[in-house]
Amino acid sequence: MAHPAPPLVVARADLAALLFIRHFETALLELFAQGRVAGTTHTCLGQEYIPVALAPLLAGDHVFSNHRGHGHYLARYDDPAGLLAEIMGRAGGVCGGVGGSQHLWRPDYLSTGVQGQSVPVAAGVALHLQQSGRGQLAAAFVGDGTFGEGAVYEGLNLAALWRLPLVLFVENNGIAQSTPTDRQLAGTIAGRAAAFGIAYAGVDTDDVGEIRSAVGPLLAAVRDGGGPLIVEFRTRRLGPHSKGDDSRTPAELAALRSADWYARTRALDPVTFDEIDERQRARMAAVLADVANREPAGQWAGTQWAAA
Amino acid sequence: MNRVADDLNAALHKLFEADPSAYLLGEDVADPYGGAFKITKGLTTRFPGRVRATPISEAGFTGVACGLALTGNTVIVEIMFADFLFLALDQIVNFAAKSVSMYGRRLPMRLIVRCPTGGRRGYGATHSQSPQKHLIGVPDLAIYELSPLHPAAAVFAEMTAAAIPCLFVEDKSLYGERLPAGDRLDDLFSFDRLGTHARAYADRSLPVDHLVLAPGGMLGRTLAAARRLLLDREENTQIVVPSRLYPLDLDPLLPLLTAAGRVSVVEESTAGGTWGEHVAARINAAVRLRHPVTLVSSADSIIPAAPQLEAQVVAGADTIYAALATGPLA
Ligand SMILES: Cc1ncc(C[n+]2csc(CCOP(=O)(O)OP(=O)(O)O)c2C)c(N)n1
Numbered sequence: 001m002a003h004p005a006p007p008l009v010v011a012r013a014d015l016a017a018l019l020f021i022r023h024f025e026t027a028l029l030e031l032f033a034q035g036r037v038a039g040t041t042h043t044c045l046g047q048e049y050i051p052v053a054l055a056p057l058l059a060g061d062h063v064f065s066n067h068r069g070h071g072h073y074l075a076r077y078d079d080p081a082g083l084l085a086e087i088m089g090r091a092g093g094v095c096g097g098v099g100g101s102q103h104l105w106r107p108d109y110l111s112t113g114v115q116g117q118s119v120p121v122a123a124g125v126a127l128h129l130q131q132s133g134r135g136q137l138a139a140a141f142v143g144d145g146t147f148g149e150g151a152v153y154e155g156l157n158l159a160a161l162w163r164l165p166l167v168l169f170v171e172n173n174g175i176a177q178s179t180p181t182d183r184q185l186a187g188t189i190a191g192r193a194a195a196f197g198i199a200y201a202g203v204d205t206d207d208v209g210e211i212r213s214a215v216g217p218l219l220a221a222v223r224d225g226g227g228p229l230i231v232e233f234r235t236r237r238l239g240p241h242s243k244g245d246d247s248r249t250p251a252e253l254a255a256l257r258s259a260d261w262y263a264r265t266r267a268l269d270p271v272t273f274d275e276i277d278e279r280q281r282a283r284m285a286a287v288l289a290d291v292a293n294r295e296p297a298g299q300w301a302g303t304q305w306a307a308a
Numbered sequence: 309m310n311r312v313a314d315d316l317n318a319a320l321h322k323l324f325e326a327d328p329s330a331y332l333l334g335e336d337v338a339d340p341y342g343g344a345f346k347i348t349k350g351l352t353t354r355f356p357g358r359v360r361a362t363p364i365s366e367a368g369f370t371g372v373a374c375g376l377a378l379t380g381n382t383v384i385v386e387i388m389f390a391d392f393l394f395l396a397l398d399q400i401v402n403f404a405a406k407s408v409s410m411y412g413r414r415l416p417m418r419l420i421v422r423c424p425t426g427g428r429r430g431y432g433a434t435h436s437q438s439p440q441k442h443l444i445g446v447p448d449l450a451i452y453e454l455s456p457l458h459p460a461a462a463v464f465a466e467m468t469a470a471a472i473p474c475l476f477v478e479d480k481s482l483y484g485e486r487l488p489a490g491d492r493l494d495d496l497f498s499f500d501r502l503g504t505h506a507r508a509y510a511d512r513s514l515p516v517d518h519l520v521l522a523p524g525g526m527l528g529r530t531l532a533a534a535r536r537l538l539l540d541r542e543e544n545t546q547i548v549v550p551s552r553l554y555p556l557d558l559d560p561l562l563p564l565l566t567a568a569g570r571v572s573v574v575e576e577s578t579a580g581g582t583w584g585e586h587v588a589a590r591i592n593a594a595v596r597l598r599h600p601v602t603l604v605s606s607a608d609s610i611i612p613a614a615p616q617l618e619a620q621v622v623a624g625a626d627t628i629y630a631a632l633a634t635g636p637l638a
Contacts, residue, residue, distance in 0.1 A: 062379075093412070095410075095413070096412030098411065098412035103411060105412075105413070105415070110378070112402075117398055117399065119371070120368045120369070120374070120375070120399065121372070121378065121403060122375060123368075124371060124372035124373060124374055124375020124376045124378070124379075125376075125378060125379050126375070127331075127375065127376060128376055128380075131357065138375070150367065151368065151371060151399075154363070154367050154368025154369075155368050155371060155372070158362065158369065158372055161363070162360075
């Protein structure tokens, strides 16, 4: 995880996506600090490369995101204003401001805020996709801490029994809120996959291209009826769990930051990097200026019963 | 003749014939076993792939059902005993019901959660519960109850048309009961309809001394009490059996409620935070009654196993009669 890694070669479009997510999340934390956003948020600072690497592999599939889902959304949809408006409760939010940071929906994308819940639901979507026979899969992003939830195992058992096209992308950032992984997870995620006879791959690199070449063929096997798959990314959470609630020591945080992809990518070609970085920073500033000036999200239509 | 269990089974077969997107998931639902109460018999044989026996994983298979509903399918889940519903509540309350509206748009969720309910079988505390009261007031979660006066096919059609998750509570003591042929229930009582409610009566032209709201599982016990009230006390009872308990459609009942001598709500749920209390509050807000609503429920207790102990807890015909036969004899 924190071992010295080589400079990263990243295609321009991928680098732009990585940097945009970085600036989006950084801006969000600033907005919270300024009291301009209500509620809560969980940034994916440090983990941006996972959704960026996976996005092109998952076009046409169903994706289940979680509380730490902004990167999942931004890498998949070119709709930062929709996401920011959703988070800020402004007009034009993805879900009209009803969902907020962790409840997003698009026709083949959904995030929810109850850990573990999405695994059986994604298995159900995978069953639907299996029956439709078009080679699509259902993918769910979960954290390491979510492996404490029983629903995960009920879902995995069913997915393995029925050979469903279900993929869990585990973003193992070594911590769940304040609890280090070694204090909440006995054994390993690989061991748990093995217990169900589920294919497993561990990913230690944060190189977007390497991830794609490693994961692409595994997804192809899932699409071909090979049954479920767990891919565990050993990654880093650079920011707080939500806002200002980081329980780790300065030394731990410094080690994580020094391993971050940002500096290593820049080292390779600072001129190009800075140029793209600046453009993405400006793009985020424009999105923020647009959304912050919008009206608050309109009336809540309420439920059927309330409306009847 | 046709029993309630056969009617349920036939309704499921009909639903699967008509709806190619229909799925059913539950424990031991596959042939030749056909479910703990045999309600699903024949389905896996005719619709393999869409009707699936699952591991003992209420949260898991209810979650799978949610995923199927989310992608536009009609899904029925069988919870073997209603007590086990609690293992699936995260999926039902936090996922299925909330997803209908929490994404700022209405997502159709055609999910029916069937659960055999209630005591009087000697199964004891973990296999006899009436869960209705725990699920009242969940936005976009409707509660229906099986009734011998509501053919199951029509109720399934109503639930799927609503496109919200529905809990379908089946008092397991009803499974072996016969369905009425025509509108006669016995030598004294007949029934008709008030909107989607069924109404049992002895003589519609007489003033109503007792108007009793009773979900399907309580019909037999309430009829027995009504018979005694009529024969022993010459008091006239009408029994309203709603198919949908929550939200309750009160409008078709307003004239009856205003005219009735006494209004009661009976249920098998144990006392405390009950459906009846909720209905009484609705009635109080809607009409001015002469007497407070009488509530009849089981005692505030777990359900004991031994039949004589269970009978001390679970509301029966005697409980209902004792609660209603109060004033002086007519
Ligand atoms: C069922 C449930 N319990 C608790 C929480 C509160 N909670 C939100 S995120 C989180 C930590 C999750 O850790 P992990 O799965 O490792 O993901 P990470 O936050 O590290 O990305 C907790 C405890 C929750 N959302 N859902």
